[in-house]
Amino acid sequence: MGTTVRDVMTSRVIAVKRNADFKQIAWVLRQYRVSACPVIDDAGRVVGVVSEADLLYKTADCELPAGLIRLRWKLGEESKITAVTAAQLMTSPAVTIHPDTPIAVAARVMRDRRLKRLPVVDEDGSLIGIVTRVDLLSVYDRPDSDIQAEIMALIVVGAFGLDPADFAVTVSAGVVTLAGLVEQEETALELLARIRHVEGVVAVRDRLTVGQRAG
Numbered sequence: 456m457g458t459t460v461r462d463v464m465t466s467r468v469i470a471v472k473r474n475a476d477f478k479q480i481a482w483v484l485r486q487y488r489v490s491a492c493p494v495i496d497d498a499g500r501v502v503g504v505v506s507e508a509d510l511l512y513k514t515a516d517c518e519l520p521a522g523l524i525r526l527r528w529k530l531g532e533e534s535k536i537t538a539v540t541a542a543q544l545m546t547s548p549a550v551t552i553h554p555d556t557p558i559a560v561a562a563r564v565m566r567d568r569r570l571k572r573l574p575v576v577d578e579d580g581s582l583i584g585i586v587t588r589v590d591l592l593s594v595y596d597r598p599d600s601d602i603q604a605e606i607m608a609l610i611v612v613g614a615f616g617l618d619p620a621d622f623a624v625t626v627s628a629g630v631v632t633l634a635g636l637v638e639q640e641e642t643a644l645e646l647l648a649r650i651r652h653v654e655g656v657v658a659v660r661d662r663l664t665v666g667q668r669a670g
Contacts, residue, residue, distance in 0.1 A: 458654055460561050461554035463593050464575050464584035470495050473502060473542040480505055480541055493574040493582055494545045500580040503545030510544065551576045554583065559652075562591050597655030599626040606631065610649050615642065621668075629657035636664050 470493045471480055483492060484507055491506035538544045552561055552573045561573060565588060575584035603626045611617050611624070622635030631650055637643045643663045650659050 458558050458594055459554065460552055460556045460558060460573075460575055460586050461584075463558060463590040464554065464586040465590065466584045468493065468574070468582055468585045470582055471505065471541050472497070473540065475541040477510065477539050477544070480544070481510055484510070491572065493549060493585070494541045494547075495582055499582055501549050501551055501574045501576055501582050503541070503547035504549045504574065505541050505545040509538075509546070549574055551580070552586065553577075558591050558594060561586060562588075565591070594654050595629055595657065597629075599629065602626045602629070602631065602653060602655050605653055606633075606650055610646070610653070614649060615646060629655055630660065631656055631658070632660040632662055634662035634664075636666065636668060638665070638667060640665050 469483060469487045469489055471483055473494055473496060475483075475494075480492075484490065491504055493501045494503040494505055496502050550564065550568055550570060550573060552564065552575055554575050554577070564570070565573065572585055572587045574582055575586055577583050603624050606624050606626075607619055607622070611622050612619055617635075617637070622633065625632045631653075633647065633650060637646065643661070643665055646663070647659055647661055650656060
């Protein structure tokens with residue numbers, strides 16, 4: 456089984472309640488040096504996320520727009536400026552993730568939604584951790600020797616049933632170089648594709664030869 460969010464998340468999470476006021480939120484963000492934190496209800500369920508960007512509406516020098524867009528501004532941006540509690544400031548609903556989610560899925564969610572962190576929740580929606588972009592990058596700390604062993608045992612031999620004596624797999628700083636002989640181009644492409652998805656692999660260098668074994 457691959458690495459999941461549970462394996463890399465931080466369990467000690469800084470969160471605020473819905474009724475936390477502006478100064479309390481600002482103090483939490485500064486004190487713990489985080490740019491955002493989950494907002495929870497009395498049962499510990501995540502109901503939103505409040506960020507430093509939400510608070511900066513008050514300190515920014517906003518000029519009132521003129522003309523037909525004035526009403527739209529008053530209904531939107533103005534609400535952030537007059538907000539005084541986490542419930543009013545937060546972005547809701549929050550984008551959350553389950554602890555058993557593969558880290559590849561978490562990374563895709565962060566990329567697609569342009570998020571720096573995801574609150575981790577259990578089946579009831581209760582906050583149990585937080586995972587950040589940096590946490591997901593920890594997979595690249597995996598030793599080269601472990602990567603090499605997985606590629607040879609689980610992919611070359613296990614998944615493709617190939618003779619390990621026909622291949623040389625070297626890994627340096629996460630970069631895999633694969634040399635050897637395969638009989639079909641399709642097999643070579645599939646083999647390289649599988650290796651690219653091994654945890655900790657940064658890149659794959661193709662040194663395969665396609666053809667029939669002599670003799």
